[in-house]
Amino acid sequence: MTSRLVLSRPARAVRALLAALVLVLTAGGTVSVASAAPLPSRAVLDGPGRLYAIRTFDSGEAATASQKAACKAGLGPIWSLTEISALSARYYSPTVDPQTGLVTKPDARTVGPIFGCVGATVSTTQPGTSWGEVPLSLGTIHARGQCSLRFSSIQAFATESGCILGVTPENGLNGVVTSASYTDLLGLGGTTTGSVWTAFVSGAAGRSQTVTPPSTPAPVTPKAGNLRHLILRAVGQHAVAVPPSCPAGTRTATTADLHAQQPDPATDELIAAPSAAAAGTVTLCFEGAYSAAVQTTAVITLPAGPANPSGIFTAGGLCYHRDIGATSTVGEACDLAPTARTGVLQEGMITSNGLVTTGTNGAAQNAAVWVIGGFGTLGDRAS
Numbered sequence: 001m002t003s004r005l006v007l008s009r010p011a012r013a014v015r016a017l018l019a020a021l022v023l024v025l026t027a028g029g030t031v032s033v034a035s036a037a038p039l040p041s042r043a044v045l046d047g048p049g050r051l052y053a054i055r056t057f058d059s060g061e062a063a064t065a066s067q068k069a070a071c072k073a074g075l076g077p078i079w080s081l082t083e084i085s086a087l088s089a090r091y092y093s094p095t096v097d098p099q100t101g102l103v104t105k106p107d108a109r110t111v112g113p114i115f116g117c118v119g120a121t122v123s124t125t126q127p128g129t130s131w132g133e134v135p136l137s138l139g140t141i142h143a144r145g146q147c148s149l150r151f152s153s154i155q156a157f158a159t160e161s162g163c164i165l166g167v168t169p170e171n172g173l174n175g176v177v178t179s180a181s182y183t184d185l186l187g188l189g190g191t192t193t194g195s196v197w198t199a200f201v202s203g204a205a206g207r208s209q210t211v212t213p214p215s216t217p218a219p220v221t222p223k224a225g226n227l228r229h230l231i232l233r234a235v236g237q238h239a240v241a242v243p244p245s246c247p248a249g250t251r252t253a254t255t256a257d258l259h260a261q262q263p264d265p266a267t268d269e270l271i272a273a274p275s276a277a278a279a280g281t282v283t284l285c286f287e288g289a290y291s292a293a294v295q296t297t298a299v300i301t302l303p304a305g306p307a308n309p310s311g312i313f314t315a316g317g318l319c320y321h322r323d324i325g326a327t328s329t330v331g332e333a334c335d336l337a338p339t340a341r342t343g344v345l346q347e348g349m350i351t352s353n354g355l356v357t358t359g360t361n362g363a364a365q366n367a368a369v370w371v372i373g374g375f376g377t378l379g380d381r382a383s
Contacts, residue, residue, distance in 0.1 A: 348374015
């Protein structure tokens with residue numbers, strides 16, 4: 001057991017601020033009722049790979065010398081010089097409400113360890129560059145990319161961030177990892193630094209391994225406070241004429257139903273079929289042509305609440321296209337934030353992770369996994 005560095009409160013606050021970036025491995029109307037038609041098969045839903053949804057928390061354990069060395073190698077010779085923080089974490093299989101997608105117990109089962117680290121960039125939209133590793137049921141993956149950072153206007157000394165990370169091609173594996181991360185710097189909101197990560201991993205489809213949970217309890221007990229997360233799948237995504245709900249200047253749009261899906265208790269892989277009833281809808285408004293990063297607005301409808309009778313909110317940001325080693329398919333992952341406060345989502349972070357046809361925005365090749373996190377009536381059932 002390595003000894004832990006005792007940090008002053010300011011130093012701990014800085015470490016926690018940066019930890020939000022490093023928990024890496026990783027349309028209008030009412031919500032529709034369940035369709036009588038069965039959902040597509042898993043092969044159609046997932047495309048040429050596997051999808052994971054992972055709840056992570058800071059373990060409270062210090063990074064080891066070997067982990068720090070791996071971080072420097074993973075970040076590379078330039079960004080390793082800007083390394084600010086390294087974090088040893090654990091990931092959990094959460095319990096998800098089958099009707100709404102709400103994560104009801106974020107630490108239902110410990111799955112395995114995660115380690116990640118972050119360096120600083122000069123970008124104003126993505127000030128962190130992150131690298132990490134996580135053992136999954138098809139093998140350990142490493143991922144590297146950049147992260148946004150926003151300061152909370154609701155909770156003092158808290159931050160929110162989204163990461164879009166490319167999986168390092170190795171051992172036949174490739175893909176994209178995202179995060180929706182929240183850090184309560186001083187613990188004023190009763191939460192522990194943590195995230196909901198998603199991973200799309202292609203290759204080695206028939207391979208499987210046992211993920212070994214840590215043998216000892218973590219020094220830090222995970223606490224979610226009043227922070228909520230939804231885990232949803234965008235089923236049946238298709239192109240539509242640009243609706244009035246999209247911003248002026250929108251060039252193309254797609255829409256899809258959002259269905260709750262329970263991660264596998266042992267691996268966090270999205271194996272089980274999504275819930276039959278739709279938990280919401282999403283319309284994506286793409287404001288630019290296909291490129292590495294496209295300005296995008298999402299119009300999301302969830303069950304209405306007293307403070308937001310329509311259940312509708314919008315989120316804006318960028319959707320990124322990342323190579324997954326296929327000739328006609330790329331990863332499309334989005335990092336979005338609410339554009340205005342509503343009762344459903346006063347403040348938070350939204351990520352998506354899926355596949356589209358190369359050269360197009362939103363031409364889905366699988367059912368993307370969406371994570372919506374933040375404060376509000378997220379997950380409340382319609383009355």
